[in-house]
Amino acid sequence: MKKVLLLGTLALAGTVGGHVLAGGMEAMTAPASTPLTATAALRDEAGQVLGTATFRQMDMGVQVTVEARGLTPGQHGMHVHEYGRCAPGVDPATNTVVPFGAAGGHFDPGMSKNHDDPQAPNKYGHGGDAPMLTVGADGVGRATFMSQKFSLTGMNGVLNRSLVIHANPDDYKTDPAGKSGTRVQCGVIRRDNFSVRDYSLPDHLAYPEGVAYDAQRGILYTGSATNGTVYAINATTGAVSKFSEGGALGRRVALGMKVDGQGRVWIAGGQQGTVSILNPNGMILRVLETPMSPMPYLNDLTPAPDGNVYVTDSRRPVIFRVDRNLNLTAWLDLGKTPIRYGPGVNLNGIVATPDGRFLLAMQTNTGELWRIDLRTRAVKRVMGGLMNGDGLLLDGYTLYVARNKDQMISKVVLALDYGGGTLMMEEPLTGLRFPATLTKIGGDLVVTQPQLDRLQGGMAPEVPFRLTRFKKF
Structure with a gap:
């Protein structure tokens, strides 16, 4: 599969190019890049x-x-x-x-x-x-x-x-x-010639990993990877308030986050092995626990059109599912699939396709993107080359991947069956600091910058912590 790698912000041409993605979809050809x-x-x-x-x-x-x-x-x-x-x-x-x-x-x-x-x-x-x-x-x-x-x-x-x-x-x-x-x-x-909007957090211990957007209320939510505090940010004014205090029941950390159609905030609880569900007022509705294990690490989750929420575990080779009645079960044993778990962070970011047919999941330590069939549970490798890929944002057939240690966001154009992809662009914005997860506000994207590399390396973070909003590219 041919890759086109571009640096800098470019608009894709509107004509059909000469290379074909796996799955039979022809990708658009990008023009020559402008040097950064x-x-x-x-x-x-x-x-x-x-x-x-x-x-x-x-x-x-x-x-x-x-x-x-x-x-x-x-x-x-x-x-x-x-x-x-x-x-x-x-x-x-x-x-x-x-x-x-x-x-x-x-x-x-x-x-x-x-x-x-x-x-x-x-x-x-x-x-x-x-x-x-x-x-x-x-x-x-x-x-x-x-x-x-x-x-x-x-x-x-x-x-x-x-x-x-x-x-x-x-x-x-x-x-x-x-x-x-x-x-x-x-x-x-x-x-040069590039601008973004930053949302700054007042807490110097925030390390904001997850992010979600409630379009009905115009509120961004982000959560601390170190203490579990969830913040609400007015997407228009940038005003920040505490939505739910850290250390709440079952939530000492807050990683992947999503808002469902009822305005409920779903939070992956990392090494606690929990999924927390908050109502639109920040009250805890439910804390769901996965089976006891010495190495749980619930990292991200996604609501799907079938009404279920699917959850990745970066250490245990399993995808969990929460059904409409908030029952949590182990849905897919990844040990029986082509996905092989190894040292480091395994499956991480996850999104559901809008047709309700597939899940797409990112394996951080191998750089591989996987497609999982929701009907048959069959697993297919979509592509590689996305090392340190973390959170995912799917916009039609365009997939944005936050590449944490690489400090960039990758743009991938997917095939019509989501079974193949071409890396089109790698974008550093105005300087990213370990970008983790993404959400969408209209024609804009928002990315978190938790600086978890500095936390793990025992180095002081660059403060204030910020989320960055930018135009889709």
Whole structure:
């Protein structure tokens, strides 16, 4: 099966292309991609713009061009820092407030916790380590270089992070910043010609994993992967309130979420092995428990046109079903299907097709998308190549996949029988932070950014936590 991989936001052509998807459906051919680009306006401590850095995604990395004025002649350390905040803040190395300290430490996607040469692999050195900027006698520094340590998309993505120029040269070895001294200029790396809307959460412990939308009330729901709190967000105003307090009966965590036709909120309870059902006022209607097990992990769920709700378990090879009378049973033993469970997160995101015939389920650790027949329970592999695929959103024959560690959303065009698919596009928006699940509001999509990678790695999250709304692409 042919794949067409595009970076950047593109509109698909309206003509039928020359490649055919499994299942017999011809896919539309996408036009040539527009390179992904970004710009950072470099400012001094007083806020004066003294230079520009441009970033252009290339096949083998990112081309960076920097021009900065008002600097001392000589060499200056230059790094990508963790956060997109060019404001005063605490420098962890000295525990004092410094210019541009709010940008945090060096971007370190490999979690190396080590300053190193700009050519060092990210598992050995900071991903944000960059070549030095050489400044002439006129106080102007210019540099053009290619870097494969960071990118504008994927796990090493630097969108909405900061480029910082320091006062001194970089020795490329001393932690945490190569003795490069004071931060003298800073610019936030912003994607060119692209905008989104963010919904920010007030709770710095939120880690919002699941998301669902109640179109009748205009309310988004999202739930905490660490304490089970469910938040209600007015989709128009962005106002946030607590819908249901964390720690409620049977819900210490809240993962996949859906709203059914009665306005009830369904929540997958992760390692508790529960499904919680809340009424539109946030009251607990029912907590359903799966059989006792040392390793439950209910991850996502979906209402289907047959009136049942289907639930994935990422550790136990089974799909559960909740019927109209709220009876929970083990519906499908996956050990008797082509799906093979292994280490890590297995079946995760799940959606039902609108014709009521199939379920589509994402296997995170293998990158495989599966089709499950609701009548015969037969399982068919749709496609692979979607590693770290998490939540799913089905819009007609277009499937959007949140790719958590890859920090992007993939667009897949499916065959008419949902038995095949072609990857059309991979979209980082303005810099995603471990995107997990998706929901739809009219012509827009909303994605959560729970940063579970940072939670698992023992690193502080980027706050405030946010959900991001964007146009379908």
